[in-house]
């Protein structure tokens with residue numbers, strides 16, 4: 319099949335029929351999704367819904383049992399290098415080379431992507447500044463807080479100026495000022511033609527920040543479209559609970575009541 323055949327031209331990420339089971343138990347059960355180029359796309363779902371598994375398969379980190387993922391028409395599993403050149407990825411539970419300093423980590427990411435030293439040095443400086451990490455540039459990443467680690471990982475994912483950003487829980491552990499800063503960086507990136515897909519549990523944030531959203535539960539897609547299409551007259555949070563089916567009050571915990 320030629321590159322991108324059968325896939326919408328306007329999609330930065332095309333996921334078709336992705337599936338993965340662990341020990342015979344389906345984690346992702348045939349998810350298909352089109353992420354339009356230039357969109358800020360939220361992926362939401364309850365704990366264990368299959369978000370991380372889906373994003374890992376879409377970014378070449380976890381081999382699917384079935385299905386395909388294309389980044390700007392390039393098959394992630396047939397041409398991983400070609401696809402990864404176009405993508406910046408913040409995986410869940412980032413495992414970084416944490417014996418490097420923050421500055422070294424971004425530099426290393428840039429050099430791995432084949433950028434020349436002068437470009438890497440200039441971009442590293444800009445990224446450290448943008449993420450407010452200049453003062454900690456020489457500190458080892460192992461000594462960073464959880465939020466600082468998230469920020470340095472995000473900075474490293476941007477150094478090669480990717481066209482698609484795939485971010486698993488980028489705001490987890492990040493303080494509100496830094497979160498606002500990251501949101502501004504990402505919004506600016508989208509306005510300049512980039513595409514972002516971000517998983518999050520924070521509905522309010524997704525409603526305010528994203529223009530598209532997909533809701534997954536139990537490894538399946540329950541709804542996808544623009545945020546306004548998906549939420550209708552409700553808030554995204556109410557619609558999410560409706561779709562996913564909330565638990566009742568904690569009757570089983572009567573012993574906990576004083």
Ligand SMILES: Nc1ncnc2c1ncn2[C@@H]1O[C@H](COP(=O)(O)OP(=O)(O)OP(=O)(O)O)[C@@H](O)[C@H]1O
Nearest residue numbers: 340341344345363364365366367368369370371372
């Ligand atoms: N490596 C693994 N081995 C076995 N089971 C796994 C593995 N990774 C994920 N799972 C299972 O797959 C299902 C989906 O997990 P996944 O991490 O994709 O969910 P998630 O939507 O990202 O959840 P959360 O919001 O809690 O991070 C869960 O039932 C999980 O236990």
